Amino acid sequence: MGAGSATDSATDVGSAHGPDVPVAATLLAVFRRDLRIALRRRADTGSALVFFVIVVSLFPLGVGPQFDLLRRMAPGVVWVAALLASMLALGRLFADDHADGTLEQMLLSPTPLPLLVLAKTAAHWLASGLLLVLVSPLLALQFDLGAQAALVLMASLLLGTPVLSLLGAIGAALTVGLRGAGVLLSLLVLPLATPVLIFGAGAVDASLAGLGVEAHFSVLGAMLLVSLVLAPLAAAAALRIALE
């Protein structure tokens, strides 16, 4: 699929845009539309956040007050929960647009489809991933993490959750219009997301062990940059195939 998406994007992005079609304004309009919908459907938007908080909170309750053990499992638990929570929210990234016909309008827009996908993914991350990031220091308290480790956890999620959203956009695009898309989406995306999990949780582990975290953050940042460029192209190509 890589070659297909590359040629597809070349025709998409490479075309000239007249001054009458401001691409940035279109992207902003799509971004604001999706945020507005997320705000008006708070029950849907909040469910991933509530899932995240509950799953993370179950572990201290189940394990009991063994601070050493809790501290050691905190990074992994929070990261795995974040991974599952973002899968939960991703299923509807393109499904609603597909059902109501707006996805066809996006495909027929003179604005390049990968950029529209990027705008949608950004709005989606703001309404789901960012909330997980913001609430994570509070959850870290339950695991007796120190202030520094909690800060590293938050920073690792801040770098890592956009990657999860971007990878998820590919999966959501591939499964759009399919029955049972949610499970298939997880099967497709979770293996791809394991490097993010390893380096995200690894950063917190390193911080707890008193080691430097620069290497982990560099790798996370690199993954973010690569997925920022490639994931919208791949998702756009997948959407074109899915709507044939």
Add this chain to the structure above:
Amino acid sequence: MPATSASSAEPNDAPPLPAVLELHDLACVRGRRRLFRGLNATLRPGQLLRVSGANGAGKTSLLRMLCGLMAPAQGRVLWQGQELKRVRDGFHRQLIYLGHAAALKDDLTPLENLRVAARLGGDAPDDAAALQALADAGLSGREHLPARVLSQGQRRRAALARLPLGAARLWVLDEPFNALDTAATAWLLGLIEAHLDRGGMVVLTSHQPVGLGERWQQCCLAL
């Protein structure tokens, strides 16, 4: 299923304008069924092409093909003499496609929906123009309700309100008269006539002949 194409008489006093949209030997296969093949048609400025056919004959598939949403199993679609995929962005700027889903977001108001739809199509109408278009569509007083509470006909009107806002030359409309009442049908016919007068082109699916005046050229393509 053989396709027949019957064009109404060209006016004798003017030479025919060059064809802008050409369908060459199109074939459509869905699953294992061949819906149609050997389909040829041309569309010139100021012409309306009505696609008719039984349910499941491939009308929507044909519209999706000539928008570039679906690749034809065989044959070519040419826009100004060039293959669609080579002129995709330029073609899409000249196109408004309204499928049988109204492309409305239930949580947004008709006004918000209209603004985003126009933006996606490459137009940037101001609020006054958008409100006027909605009022003309018979939706005044409902601009700020969520689209979820609109009736089927009102949803269709809200989607069609986009037509006068854009500068697109080609309108591709899938069953545009469905769910419309008499007043809305007359309003849509007026929009189509004005569009054809400007040299625009319309492709639509409809089971009944479109009630345009004698002045406008109407071709019929039976699948």
